[in-house]
Amino acid sequence: xxxxxxxxxxxxxxxxxxxxxxxxxxxxxxxxxxxxxxxxxxxxxxxxxxxxxxxxxxxxxxxxxxxxxxxxxxxxxxxxxxxxxxxxxxxxxxxxxxxxxxxxxxxxxxxxxxxxxxxxxxxxxxxxxxxxxxxxxxxxxxxxxxxxxxxxxxxxxxxxxxxxxxxxxxxxxxxxxxxxxxxxxxxxxxxxxxxxxxxxxxxxxxxxxxxxxxxxxxxxxxxxxxxxxxxxxxxxxxxxxxxxxxxxxxxxxxxxxxxxxxxxxxxxxxxxxxxxxxxxxxxxxxxxxxxxxxxxxxxxxxxxxxxxxxxxxxxxxxxxxxxxxxxxxxxxxxxxxxxxxxxxxxxxxxxxxxxxxxxxxxxxxxxxxxxxxx
Amino acid sequence: xxxxxxxxxxxxxxxxxxxxxxxxxxxxxxxxxxxxxxxxxxxxxxxxxxxxxxxxxxxxxxxxxxxxxxxxxxxxxxxxxxxxxxxxxxxxxxxxxxxxxxxxxxxxxxxxxxxxxxxxxxxxxxxxxxxxxxxxxxxxxxxxxxxxxxxxxxxxxxxxxxxxxxxxxxxxxxxxxxxxxxxxxxxxxxxxxxxxxxxxxxxxxxxxxxxxxxxxxxxxxxxxxxxxxxxxxxxxxxxxxxxxxxxxxxxxxxxxxxxxxxxxxxxxxxxxxxxxxxxxxxxxxxxxxxxxxxxxxxxxxxxxxxxxxxxxxxxxxxxxxxxxxxxxxxxxxxxxxxxxxxxxxxxxxxxxxxxxxxxxxxxxxxxxxxxxxxxxxxxxxxxxxxxxxxxxxxxxxxxx
Numbered sequence: 001x002x003x004x005x006x007x008x009x010x011x012x013x014x015x016x017x018x019x020x021x022x023x024x025x026x027x028x029x030x031x032x033x034x035x036x037x038x039x040x041x042x043x044x045x046x047x048x049x050x051x052x053x054x055x056x057x058x059x060x061x062x063x064x065x066x067x068x069x070x071x072x073x074x075x076x077x078x079x080x081x082x083x084x085x086x087x088x089x090x091x092x093x094x095x096x097x098x099x100x101x102x103x104x105x106x107x108x109x110x111x112x113x114x115x116x117x118x119x120x121x122x123x124x125x126x127x128x129x130x131x132x133x134x135x136x137x138x139x140x141x142x143x144x145x146x147x148x149x150x151x152x153x154x155x156x157x158x159x160x161x162x163x164x165x166x167x168x169x170x171x172x173x174x175x176x177x178x179x180x181x182x183x184x185x186x187x188x189x190x191x192x193x194x195x196x197x198x199x200x201x202x203x204x205x206x207x208x209x210x211x212x213x214x215x216x217x218x219x220x221x222x223x224x225x226x227x228x229x230x231x232x233x234x235x236x237x238x239x240x241x242x243x244x245x246x247x248x249x250x251x252x253x254x255x256x257x258x259x260x261x262x263x264x265x266x267x268x269x270x271x272x273x274x275x276x277x278x279x280x281x282x283x284x285x286x287x288x289x290x291x292x293x294x295x296x297x298x299x300x301x302x303x304x305x306x307x308x309x310x311x312x313x314x315x316x317x318x319x320x321x322x323x324x325x326x327x328x329x330x331x332x333x334x335x336x337x338x339x340x341x342x343x344x345x346x347x348x349x350x351x352x353x354x355x356x357x358x359x360x361x362x363x364x365x366x367x368x369x370x371x372x373x374x
Numbered sequence: 375x376x377x378x379x380x381x382x383x384x385x386x387x388x389x390x391x392x393x394x395x396x397x398x399x400x401x402x403x404x405x406x407x408x409x410x411x412x413x414x415x416x417x418x419x420x421x422x423x424x425x426x427x428x429x430x431x432x433x434x435x436x437x438x439x440x441x442x443x444x445x446x447x448x449x450x451x452x453x454x455x456x457x458x459x460x461x462x463x464x465x466x467x468x469x470x471x472x473x474x475x476x477x478x479x480x481x482x483x484x485x486x487x488x489x490x491x492x493x494x495x496x497x498x499x500x501x502x503x504x505x506x507x508x509x510x511x512x513x514x515x516x517x518x519x520x521x522x523x524x525x526x527x528x529x530x531x532x533x534x535x536x537x538x539x540x541x542x543x544x545x546x547x548x549x550x551x552x553x554x555x556x557x558x559x560x561x562x563x564x565x566x567x568x569x570x571x572x573x574x575x576x577x578x579x580x581x582x583x584x585x586x587x588x589x590x591x592x593x594x595x596x597x598x599x600x601x602x603x604x605x606x607x608x609x610x611x612x613x614x615x616x617x618x619x620x621x622x623x624x625x626x627x628x629x630x631x632x633x634x635x636x637x638x639x640x641x642x643x644x645x646x647x648x649x650x651x652x653x654x655x656x657x658x659x660x661x662x663x664x665x666x667x668x669x670x671x672x673x674x675x676x677x678x679x680x681x682x683x684x685x686x687x688x689x690x691x692x693x694x695x696x697x698x699x700x701x702x703x704x705x706x707x708x709x710x711x712x713x714x715x716x717x718x719x720x721x722x723x724x725x726x727x728x729x730x731x732x733x734x735x736x737x738x739x740x741x742x743x744x745x746x747x748x749x750x751x752x753x754x755x756x757x758x759x760x761x762x763x764x765x766x767x768x769x770x771x772x773x774x
Contacts, residue, residue: 032658034658034674072448264657268656274655274657278653280649280650280651282410282649282671283409283410283642283672284659284671284673285634285670286668286671287636287668287669288669290667290668291666292665293661293663293664294661294662294663296660297661298658298674299410299658299673
């Protein structure tokens with residue numbers, strides 16, 4: 001896939017995540033014990049052979065900058081290509097929306113024009129997945145399509161919530177897309193767009209320039225929907241595991257689903273590995289009273305308490321007598337003696353003092369801000 | 375001319391033959407330690423943390439794995455444009471080329487490398503020890519004393535003193551006598567094989583030593599005694615802290631076990647003195663319902679279904695249901711299937727123990743000869759070994 005460059009849109013989501021995204025973009029939210037959300041799509045691109053990636057930022061991108069750095073963990077610290085962080089388009093910042101709007105892409109014009117690649121793989125950052133785009137890319141090139149949209153097939157009885165703002169595709173027998181439509185209650189298609197696109201670069205540049213000149217606005221789905229009848233756009237079905245993070249609830253679910261063996265083995269090992277910033281923590285230490293069941297634990301932890309069905313990040317301390325169940329405990333937090341946490345999300349570096357009891361519900365999680373002392 | 379005040383050279387050419395099958399394919403400094411480290415991570419991380427950013431690693435035996443491990447030096451922050459880490463194997467010169475004959479000869483053969491940085495001081499280290507040390511403090515001590523050479527030393531038990539270079543000092547810590555591996559030690563101040571030299575002085579002695587056909591070109595046997603004899607200013611630097619030679623199977627096992635103590639001599643969790651290592655790119659470890667883990671260290675990529683007690687589990691290890699692991703060290707990517715019992719074993723990288731096997735449980739039956747490498751009941755299994763299901767491997771056995 002040397003002829004494709006990657007663009008990741010690191011949306012600055014402002015609603016639905018509470019304090020998790022008050023100081024960081026969604027792309028930089030910690031997930032799965034040692035990763036940030038962006039690691040999955042970025043590693044997918046790298047493992048597919050893309051060596052030139054631009055990340056378009058919106059608000060609060062300091063944490064994201066700190067995380068990706070020069071891109072060395074993804075082997076993107078290159079002389080030719082590599083990783084480029086693209087600052088937000090200035091006028092855009094005020095409007096605020098997590099849709100990939102044409103105007104957001106304007107900041108990437110220089111990057112697109114300068115790059116030698118002829119195709120663009122474009123995605124948002126909020127997908128927890130391990131994808132290889134090689135096959136979709138070959139189909140795109142061989143079919144002479146202008147745009148390829150990756151989609152998944154919804155189970156007939158699949159959940160309806162979270163489908164608002166999602167786009168559905170209708171395709172003919174040759175995978176040519178005949179219609180792109182936002183979800184409505186009368187929706188007939190089961191092909192739900194992943195908002196991952198393979199686009200001919202010249203066409204994307206044309207769209208951005210034309211949009212700037214004519215004032216055309218809207219998400220890429222909307223822009224493509226307006227043109228689908230006149231252009232060859234094809235659909236490509238991705239059958240891999242993909243979790244989409246668009247709320248605290250889906251964030252929690254995506255963490256918990258990784259406790260399942262089949263999903264874990266696929267997500268972390270096939271078709272490639274998931275890279276992240278290395279922290280050089282020591283191995284985790286289990287002490288005498290440690291009891292751990294069905295949990296994911298990163299390095300640098302000291303566990304002497306009870307942990308069940310939980311996601312424990314790097315450098316967490318669970319002291320003797322403390323109980324953590326169905327919870328997500330982020331980096332550097334400490335749970336002291338006889339504290340009890342259930343259905344709780346602790347942001348980084350939280351201290352839960354002894355005998356404190358925090359109980360949430362599966363449908364209503366307790367979220368504690370970064371650095372808080374409870 | 376741009377220069378470095380002090381550069382380090384790590385002697386990583388030791389064969390490590392007392393580690394048996396563990397050094398069959400890799401050099402001793404590349405042997406795994408503590409779940410996610412290799413022995414050489416300790417001197418390399420010490421250099422980084424001591425602000426020494428130019429390090430030559432002198433390799434000789436089985437260098438492939440060590441070379442690919444160190445690579446550009448990025449994990450230790452040693453990928454620098456001026457300085458950084460250099461791998462220095464013996465090479466053919468215009469007239470002739472030889473293997474490194476001894477520790478002093480190894481440095482002699484790399485004098486051009488050292489000269490490139492025109493240093494005031496040269497720090498000589500060995501790649502065989504587990505310890506955390508601030509070399510910058512030792513260099514400061516060397517400078518304060520206007521010393522020609524400074525030798526780092528540690529008090530060892532008297533009964534072990536004859537295995538080391540032993541020194542005696544006056545009140546100012548100036549060395550008055552030095553004996554390499556003496557039969558009847560006069561002191562228990564042992565050399566750790568960590569030296570600081572004035573480069574100009576060392577250069578002169580390396581050349582002199584090379585010209586002496588009777589010399590075995592070794593620091594402890596030749597260079598240090600000669601310098602002392604010539605009245606050079608040589609000082610002993612007292613090191614206090616954990617320092618462990620992991621040259622034998624027993625000492626390697628013991629050093630791993632010592633990490634599990636409630637207050638371990640070597641604190642790997644100290645954020646101000648991190649030990650860096652090459653990242654294995656593994657997900658967090660998974661502990662299943664039904665797993666029991668006590669007094670153990672577990673690292674990324676491991677999947678634990680069984681019981682683990684007092685053991686060190688490296689990255690990517692899989693431990694099956696109803697399996698019991700006790701007092702053992704499992705190297706990266708080892709797989710132990712269901713219903714096994716493993717006691718006091720070191721198991722090499724990527725080895726597989728099939729189900730219903732027992733390792734290190736039974737004593738040897740009469741007539742069996744224990745391995746020369748193993749003692750105290752330790753079982754040593756090499757890398758890439760498959761232990762067939764239902765096997766029974768007795769104590770003190772080495773499998774290669």
